[in-house]
Amino acid sequence: MADDHDESEHSAHxxxxxxxxxxxxxxxxxxxxxxxxDPAALDAMIEAYETRIGPHTGAAVVAKAWTDPAFKxxxxxxxxxxxxxxxxxxxVGDHLIAVENTPALHNMIVCTLxxxxxxxxxxxxxxxxxxxxxxxxxxxxPRGVLADFGVSLARDMQIRVWDxxxxxxxMVLPMRPSGTEGWxxxxxxxxxxxxxxxxxxxxxxxAAAV
Amino acid sequence: xxGIHDMGGMHGFGKVEPEQDxxxxxxxxxxxxxxxxxxxxxxxxxxxxxxRASIESLPPDVYLSSSYYRKWALGLEKRVINHGLAxxxxxxxxxxxxxxxxxxxxxxxxxxxxxxxRGSYYxxxxxxxxxxxxxxxxxxxxxxxxxxxxxxxxxxxxxVIEANRGCHVFPDTAAHGAGENPQWLYTVLFDGTExxxxxxxxxxxxxxxxxxxxxxxx
Numbered sequence: 506m507a508d509d510h511d512e513s514e515h516s517a518h519x520x521x522x523x524x525x526x527x528x529x530x531x532x533x534x535x536x537x538x539x540x541x542x543d544p545a546a547l548d549a550m551i552e553a554y555e556t557r558i559g560p561h562t563g564a565a566v567v568a569k570a571w572t573d574p575a576f577k578x579x580x581x582x583x584x585x586x587x588x589x590x591x592x593x594x595x596x597v598g599d600h601l602i603a604v605e606n607t608p609a610l611h612n613m614i615v616c617t618l619x620x621x622x623x624x625x626x627x628x629x630x631x632x633x634x635x636x637x638x639x640x641x642x643x644x645x646x647p648r649g650v651l652a653d654f655g656v657s658l659a660r661d662m663q664i665r666v667w668d669x670x671x672x673x674x675x676m677v678l679p680m681r682p683s684g685t686e687g688w689x690x691x692x693x694x695x696x697x698x699x700x701x702x703x704x705x706x707x708x709x710x711x712a713a714a715v
Numbered sequence: 716x717x718g719i720h721d722m723g724g725m726h727g728f729g730k731v732e733p734e735q736d737x738x739x740x741x742x743x744x745x746x747x748x749x750x751x752x753x754x755x756x757x758x759x760x761x762x763x764x765x766x767r768a769s770i771e772s773l774p775p776d777v778y779l780s781s782s783y784y785r786k787w788a789l790g791l792e793k794r795v796i797n798h799g800l801a802x803x804x805x806x807x808x809x810x811x812x813x814x815x816x817x818x819x820x821x822x823x824x825x826x827x828x829x830x831x832x833r834g835s836y837y838x839x840x841x842x843x844x845x846x847x848x849x850x851x852x853x854x855x856x857x858x859x860x861x862x863x864x865x866x867x868x869x870x871x872x873x874x875v876i877e878a879n880r881g882c883h884v885f886p887d888t889a890a891h892g893a894g895e896n897p898q899w900l901y902t903v904l905f906d907g908t909e910x911x912x913x914x915x916x917x918x919x920x921x922x923x924x925x926x927x928x929x930x931x932x933x
Contacts, residue, residue, distance in 0.1 A: 531809035547750035598833025617723030671924035
């Protein structure tokens with residue numbers, strides 16, 4: 506099978522789609538026939554990512570941290586242990602680290618070398634997180650990246666970018682929106698967007714609650 | 716390797732374009748490709764570092780013009796062939812033409828909880844940590860042709876150790892079968908101006924996760 510080098514992500518709905526359908530099917534068939542994988546194992550994983558694993562888990566973690574000071578302290582000390590204790594996912598891999606936004610500091614997560622991302626609590630990363638524009642610019646122009654997301658921070662707000670160059674995985678603990686005093690964890694979680702846990706967005710305002 | 720994958724600080728890729736209501740997969744083959752990669756990883760023939768290296772070493776034009784999951788598929792084909800699990804001819808034919816190595820295990824649906832959870836990369840230390848939080852360090856000016864996790868933009872730069880993250884598998888050796896060679900891992904924090912010069916945003920700080928062999932005292 507020859508590589509067609511002129512294919513791009515943007516033409517993915519044309520030639521790449523059919524080429525890749527055939528190519529991945531061929532690889533799966535060979536590896537299944539040789540006895541390395543059972544296609545049912547692939548079905549189960551796909552189903553998990555499509556239905557169970559996603560940013561709602563991270564949102565529940567953030568909402569808990571906003572309402573339970575002891576949990577927040579535990580989360581910032583050892584996020585793997587703290588999230589595991591909540592029982593939201595079957596098992597949290599080691600090396601999860603939560604970093605806290607404050608009125609003076611905004612955190613942003615990137616992986617410039619590949620696309621490392623905390624899959625277990627945020628699900629699979631969006632295409633933009635894996636793209637060259639984000640991976641190249643997050644470390645030297647985070648304000649420009651934020652502008653692409655329609656987010657503007659005060660000039661004197663310290664910006665801290667975490668490049669995920671090892672097996673440590675990061676999530677941002679955003680600031681709790683004002684006007685949410687006394688809210689339940691469930692209602693608070695509805696304000697927590699995926700992007701606010703990557704640092705390319707902020708939580709929704711209280712007025713946007715569902 | 717100083718490859719196209721090492722994108723931090725490069726110019727010219729344009730704006731970040733978020734997609735509204737993005738689906739988990741954009742086509743069924745993406746899900747098959749992801750799951751096939753994870754299932755084959757669970758067999759344990761190669762390390763996660765070798766997987767990354769196989770994608771980084773795709774020709775630069777292929778790397779840039781391929782979607783994320785296409786790169787995963789191409790990398791997996793390479794590893795399957797390099798480890799003798801299947802031949803290029805078999806992949807082209809879409810069928811097994813001979814039996815694979817008999818000792819390998821089969822990944823089934825019963826393995827799903829394991830294949831969905833990341834493994835631990837902690838390993839027992841081989842010696843005491845050389846650095847502690849607050850120490851100033853200079854990253855090494857290294858350009859290995861093999862896999863490394865020290866990005867170009869952060870080489871030969873002075874930063875401060877912020878945290879010791881424990882002793883981990885060392886990707887630079889694990890990527891090419893040279894062993895886990897566990898090393899201390901640190902979060903190292905740099906001022907924006909140290910990385911990008913006087914014109915950098917003065918309110919910017921960037922950290923990398925750096926293995927001890929990448930660092931000298933400063």
